[in-house]
Amino acid sequence: MYVIRNVFKCKPGKAKDVIEKFKAAHALLADVEMDDRILVDEVAGFWTVVVELNVENIAAFESAMKDRGSREDVQKAMAGYLDQVDSGYREVFRVA
Numbered sequence: 757m758y759v760i761r762n763v764f765k766c767k768p769g770k771a772k773d774v775i776e777k778f779k780a781a782h783a784l785l786a787d788v789e790m791d792d793r794i795l796v797d798e799v800a801g802f803w804t805v806v807v808e809l810n811v812e813n814i815a816a817f818e819s820a821m822k823d824r825g826s827r828e829d830v831q832k833a834m835a836g837y838l839d840q841v842d843s844g845y846r847e848v849f850r851v852a
Contacts, residue, residue, distance in 0.1 A: 758812075758850055759808065759849045760809045761806050761847040761849075762807045762808075763845050763846070763847065764806070764844040765804055765843045771796055771803040771805050773840050774840050774841065775796060778794050778805070782794070784833060795807075795808060
């Protein structure tokens with residue numbers, strides 16, 4: 757089992773907009789069996805949004821990302837989100 761965190765440092769005041777885009781996209785992907793959640797900063801750096809996924813293996817993550825990226829409805833829901841983000845990074849953890 758792996759935990760994958762995509763961490764987005766949003767432009768000032770834009771975290772809420774990014775969260776709404778991810779919520780809309782996740783609602784469209786309810787049929788995809790992937791345990792995911794959206795986190796927002798409480799004590800971390802300002803305007804930080806984290807999308808956390810739990811996957812059985814890295815291949816499942818790669819497949820899900822490819823599927824999500826190719827779906828027109830998901831692309832529409834996520835349109836423009838990169839304009840609201842300054843930077844980001846991905847963390848991949850294996851559950852011990």
